[in-house]
Amino acid sequence: xxxxxxxxxxxxxxxxxxxxxxxxPDAVRALVAATGRFSDAEVAIAGELVDxxxxxxxxxxxxxxxxxxxxxxxxxxxxxPIPCTTASFDLYWIAVxxxxxxxxxxxxxxxxxxxxxxxxxxxxxYVDTSGREAYTATRAxxxxxxxxxxxxxxxxxAPGDDKVIFAKVxxxx
Amino acid sequence: xxxxxxxxxxxxxxxxxxxxxxxxPDAVRALVAATGRFSDAEVAIAGELVDxxxxxxxxxxxxxxxxxxxxxxxxxxxxxPIPCTTASFDLYWIAVxxxxxxxxxxxxxxxxxxxxxxxxxxxxxYVDTSGREAYTATRAxxxxxxxxxxxxxxxxxAPGDDKVIFAKVxxxx
Numbered sequence: 001x002x003x004x005x006x007x008x009x010x011x012x013x014x015x016x017x018x019x020x021x022x023x024x025p026d027a028v029r030a031l032v033a034a035t036g037r038f039s040d041a042e043v044a045i046a047g048e049l050v051d052x053x054x055x056x057x058x059x060x061x062x063x064x065x066x067x068x069x070x071x072x073x074x075x076x077x078x079x080x081p082i083p084c085t086t087a088s089f090d091l092y093w094i095a096v097x098x099x100x101x102x103x104x105x106x107x108x109x110x111x112x113x114x115x116x117x118x119x120x121x122x123x124x125x126y127v128d129t130s131g132r133e134a135y136t137a138t139r140a141x142x143x144x145x146x147x148x149x150x151x152x153x154x155x156x157x158a159p160g161d162d163k164v165i166f167a168k169v170x171x172x173x
Numbered sequence: 174x175x176x177x178x179x180x181x182x183x184x185x186x187x188x189x190x191x192x193x194x195x196x197x198p199d200a201v202r203a204l205v206a207a208t209g210r211f212s213d214a215e216v217a218i219a220g221e222l223v224d225x226x227x228x229x230x231x232x233x234x235x236x237x238x239x240x241x242x243x244x245x246x247x248x249x250x251x252x253x254p255i256p257c258t259t260a261s262f263d264l265y266w267i268a269v270x271x272x273x274x275x276x277x278x279x280x281x282x283x284x285x286x287x288x289x290x291x292x293x294x295x296x297x298x299y300v301d302t303s304g305r306e307a308y309t310a311t312r313a314x315x316x317x318x319x320x321x322x323x324x325x326x327x328x329x330x331a332p333g334d335d336k337v338i339f340a341k342v343x344x345x346x
Contacts, residue, residue, distance in 0.1 A: 042257050084215055086331040124328065151324030151338065155297065158259040159346035165324065173332035 012069045014105055016112050020064055025050040027073040028095075035095050037134070046093055049078050062092070065112045067105050074100040077109040081122065087173065089117045091127040110145050118170050125170065126150070131162030142166045185242045187278055189285050193237055198223040200246040201268075208268050210307070219266055222251050235265070238285045240278050247273040250282040254295065260346065262290045264300040283318050291343050298343065299323070304335030315339045 029047040032038050038046070052060040061083070067075040075096035082088045091113060096105045117125055129138050131152060143149075147166035156163035202220040205211050211219070225233040234256070240248040248269035255261045264286060269278045290298055302311050304325060316322075320339035329336035 039257065045256060083218065084212065085329060088329055126326070150326055153323055153338065153340065155346065156258060156261055165326065167326065173328065
């Protein structure tokens with residue numbers, strides 16, 4: 001924070017915040033669209049979840065952590081408690097601005113999600129992703145972060161597009 | 174439909190309807206509570222989904238089929254297309270009034286769900302249930318109806334309470 005020489009965002013300090021700002025819904029839509037990994041429908045849903053959280057707070061069921069470098073919104077994660085479970089959380093979205101990827105932002109975000117979940121008494125985090133080849137790096141990222149492949153639902157998203165469910169147990173009950 | 178002798182509901186004609194009535198949200202709450210298989214939070218959610226569908230129609234994402242015998246609301250199913258999938262549907266709820274169980278109402282409901290899903294171009298139906306012993310009959314019912322155990326998420330609902338995901342492929346794409 002404070003002063004940084006302008007040597008590209010990857011060498012500047014990543015600041016996390018959990019409080020949303022009125023500009024965040026549009027920032028999330030822009031970022032999710034910029035990744036090129038989500039459909040228009042998914043971009044719309046990503047933005048709606050931010051709107052919901054600004055409107056209704058944690059009661060919305062959608063919790064956030066945003067990563068910023070200087071003034072730039074460079075990544076975020078959206079997660080929340082799974083209704084009708086005692087201690088399971090879903091990591092709904094995690095996205096990092098393309099030019100800031102591979103700079104440890106994803107790791108910082110997911111670690112903060114795990115911290116918040118643990119502080120709220122959560123013991124398990126689930127995250128769904130695609131089994132397509134385009135998502136090989138995404139799946140490898142979750143595996144590096146200690147998530148295990150808990151299930152594969154064949155052709156769930158579309159023919160040839162399986163859903164892979166990863167799970168991480170933060171602590172045994 | 175027309176006349177029936179009063180020989181107990183199990184021998185009277187089951188009538189299905191897909192159109193909701195203003196009395197349905199309360200009927201659903203009463204029925205779901207009466208089964209004794211759902212928590213208060215789940216009963217509330219079940220009712221809210223009916224409210225949503227009455228308010229916003231099929232756009233709500235929640236579709237219904239209700240089973241009646243004479244004037245009695247004896248069962249229902251709630252299902253809908255899974256966002257961001259091309260042809261997958263989720264069967265969110267299926268419940269039959271306790272005194273009317275084992276009379277084929279569950280089968281009629283699930284067959285109607287499958288008919289509606291197929292007519293809408295859906296190819297897959299997913300249904301989640303508990304791995305607890307209390308749900309042995311529920312799981313056996315899905316298996317009889319051609320649903321296969323696609324995944325088990327250990328301790329998902331609570332310690333010792335796994336989530337079992339059943340899937341039925343209506344047709345291969």
